[in-house]
Amino acid sequence: MKREFGLSIAAGLTAVLVAAGAQAAEIRVLNWNGYGTDLEWAVKAFEEKTGNSVVHDYFNSEQEMLTKLRTNPGAYDVVLINSAFTGQAEKEGLIQAIDTSGIANFADIAPNMATNPDLVPGGEVYGVAWTWGLTSFAINTDAVPTTPTSINVFWDEQYKGKIGWRDDALESVQFAALATGQDINDIKDLDAVKAKLAALMPQIKTFWSSENDWNQFMAAGDFVMAPYWSGSAARSIAKGLPVEFVVPDEGAIGWLDGLSIPTGSKNVDAARAFINYMIDPEFYVRWEAEGAPATANAKAAAALPDDSFNRTVLGNAEIVARVQFMQPVSEENRKAYLELWQELKANSQ
Amino acid sequence: MGATLRQRDNFRAVLLISPAYLWLLVAVFLPLSAMLFFSFLSEGPFGDGARQLVLQNYLEFFEKGFYSKLLWRSLKLGAVVTALCLLIGFPCAYVLAKTIKGRWREALFLLVILPFWSNSLVRIFSWAIVLRGNGVIDATLNKLLPFEVSVNLMFTYSAVVIGLVHSYLPYVILTSYLTLQAIDDSLIDAARSLGAPRRTILLRIILPLSLPGLVAGGVLVFVPVVGSFMEPRILGGRAGTFFGTVIEDQFVAVFNWPLGAALSFTLLAVVLLILAVASPVLKRAQ
Structure with a gap:
């Protein structure tokens, strides 16, 4: 009896630990240095919100990014890929289809970017439109x-x-x-x-x-x-x-950058939470004040101050409609x- | 006995010469032959695509008319810059070697060599500041002259020539100086005492005796100027497209190393050909 009790405690403890592990994951992000995801305040805010910590690795060219994904399968959870390269990464099996149901802010992304054929090859989302x-x-x-x-x-x-x-x-x-x-x-x-x-x-x-x-x-x-x-x-x-x-x-x-989840990521849920935070208006408005590219999230663009560059020039729907994405x-x-x-x-x- | 001595001499000669040749092998021959190899490849030496040995990169030069057009343009630039360097450098060297003595000579020498010690990029960017509209020349002239003038040499062929002449002038001054200094003053004195006018002294004594220095300086200027790319790019603007800048594009902009290497070796071949054709003249000068 006692032994059984002890066992169950141990089992319970393990369950708690596993659950905690699932909740507080360490996600690894691959991006250009100094490009939004590694802002100190943003990483901190994300950690406080979700309990997940964020670690960064950087690339200096698209080719380097692809090489890193090829040679380190499973090492990254989120990667920034320019839409001109998403298709190639998908064909090589480097990134996985993303279930957008866990990304609440996905619905607010401007439709022409969310469904950009380069990010959504074959109707499945491989890259979540982030900035442009x-x-x-x-x-x-x-x-x-x-x-x-x-x-x-x-x-x-x-x-x-x-x-x-x-x-x-x-x-x-x-x-x-x-x-x-x-x-x-x-x-x-x-x-x-x-x-x-x-x-x-x-x-x-x-x-x-x-x-x-x-x-x-x-x-x-x-x-x-x-x-x-x-x-x-x-x-x-x-x-x-x-x-x-x-x-x-x-x-x-136009150029469009998307966030993708590499094949073999062990923290897909946390990765989706991170992507959700990255397209959140709250994050973007603060980033924009420090000098950011335009956001793909229509709601975030609308939340900008009236005189901001990204709102007056790039937030104009009429202008966006004229853009030819590369x-x-x-x-x-x-x-x-x-x-x-x-x-x-x-x-x- | 004699043979062994000769053998030992040979051995010692090889031993003494080998460091120099080893250095040439490692620093010159190996990188150059690697580039020569690249120039025959169908794909750049990156990734793992299939590669073959082809002549296509060399044929490209003949198929596309603009390459030879640009090469001709670069050769003309080399000729102009070399001529200007000789015209300016020789009198400078003469004054340094024959007229000025003592401390002043050292001071002037320092002024000649000083630009050599500064980074070439810094030199070229300083010229950009001077040559630009509203730049140093423009502003000074407008202060001094009672009427408005506009001097904007930036992004012109002249700007490229000015920058290159300034960069390569020290070569001519230094080589000419060495040969001029070796001319015995008593030769000039003798000519003068025999009633030769200055022009005759210059043409019959000084020029022939200093010709080796002039030729060496000229070659030292001509060869790098023909392949120059940094000065034309910064000072030439739209007028700054030369054979060197096209080669640079192949290496840094599109990573087509094979074509870039092939164009470089074409340039090398043309320059060697020019020097070979000119060699009887150059030899006589020595």
């Missing part, structure tokens, strides 16, 4: 008094020799695809793109390669408008530079674009 941003262009508001509505302002004779550009073949081709009214992910008329870019060459003053370049060249008057990234533009504006980010009628190039680019196309771009640069000398 745009590659469009920005103007110096002192030099360009009226905000242009068309991307064709880059070809305006008036701005000859006052245009900045990024020396990037893929971006250049996609910009010209927008300007010629094409789908950036399925460029049918590459000759039109080439002709358009050839006409652009004399307009360009110089190439910029970093955010710092962009701000300096703009401030020195080297160019009055140039392609720019939404997050960088927000930072330039916050610095007090006379900059306005423009999303023209033709649209803009899909994976085949090696073949990448090579063809580079060749086209180099030839144009060489011939314009």
Whole structure:
């Protein structure tokens, strides 16, 4: 009797321990360094809320992220994957389908992002849309008094020799695809793109390669408008530079980051809780104040202060509808674009 | 007995020379041959895709007209920069070697070499500040002149030439200085006492005797300038596309190492060809 009692206590204790173990898991997150998930206050708040602790590992390129997933199966519970790579990770069996019923905030994600075909291959959610941003262009508001509505302002004779550009073949081709009214992910008329870019060459003053370049060249008057990234533009504006980010009628190039759960994760429930917290408006509003990309969660975007960049520019549903989200680019196309771009640069000398 | 002595001499010679050759092997030959190998691969040396040995990367140079166009542009840039370096560097070296003596010479020498000790990126970025519109030149001229001028050399071919000439000028000054200093002053004195005018002294005595230094300096400038990519990229803006920048793109932007390596070796071959064609002239100079 006594022995049985002892046994049952032991069994009970084990059950309690196992339950506690399930509740207080340690989840491992794989992400870019300094990209939201590893904010100290956020990790702390999540721990207080759910009892789960969070450990981070980082990657410096998409290829490195895929390599880490391939070589360490089961080592991670949450991974950030750009939507252009989600399909590849799914095909290689690196990530698992996510049961979104445990993610309360999932219903608030803007529909076009939640069901983005790259994140939801075959109708199953492999990536939960988290953040997004745009590659469009920005103007110096002192030099360009009226905000242009068309991307064709880059070809305006008036701005000859006052245009900045990024020396990037893929971006250049996609910009010209927008300007010629094409789908950036399925460029049918590459000759039109080439002709358009050839006409652009004399307009360009110089190439910029970093955010710092962009701000300096703009401030020195080297160019009055140039392609720019939404997050960088927000930072330039916050610095007090006379900059306005423009999303023209033709649209803009969008990128979308999703959170996925790797195959072999031992803490799927905790991982889903973490993803839920990451798309929570409460988390996002605080992150946005420190400089964040746009959120995929419509409710979170609506909760932002009225004057915030992500609300006025990217929170506008009409603007979001114009965005063409970037899909994976085949090696073949990448090579063809580079060749086209180099030839144009060489011939314009 | 004689044979063993000869053998021992040979052995000692090999022993003495071997460190130099070993160094050449490790530091020059091995990396270069690795690159040569890459240049024949169909895929980059990453991942585990199937790779074959192909000539495609070299054919690319001939198939795409813009590569040879850019190479020609780079060669012209090399010629212009070399000519300017010689034109500016030789008089500088002459003044240093023949006119200025003592402390001043040391001080001026320091000024010549000083840029050499600073990082080349720092030098190029300083030029960017000077050449830009509203930059140092522009602002100074507008302060001094009664009328408005606008000097904005930034992002032009001239800016690239200025930056490169400044970077490579010390090579010409140093090599010319060495040969100029070796010229015996009494030769010049003798010519003068025999009534030779300055021009004749320069053309018949000083130039021929200092030609080896000029040639060495010229080659030292021409070869790296033809392959330069950093200066054109920063100072040239849109006008800064050269053969070197295209090679850099292949390595760092698209990771197409095989094509980048093939283009590099094409450049090497062309430069060697130019030096070979010019070698009778260069030899006479020595």
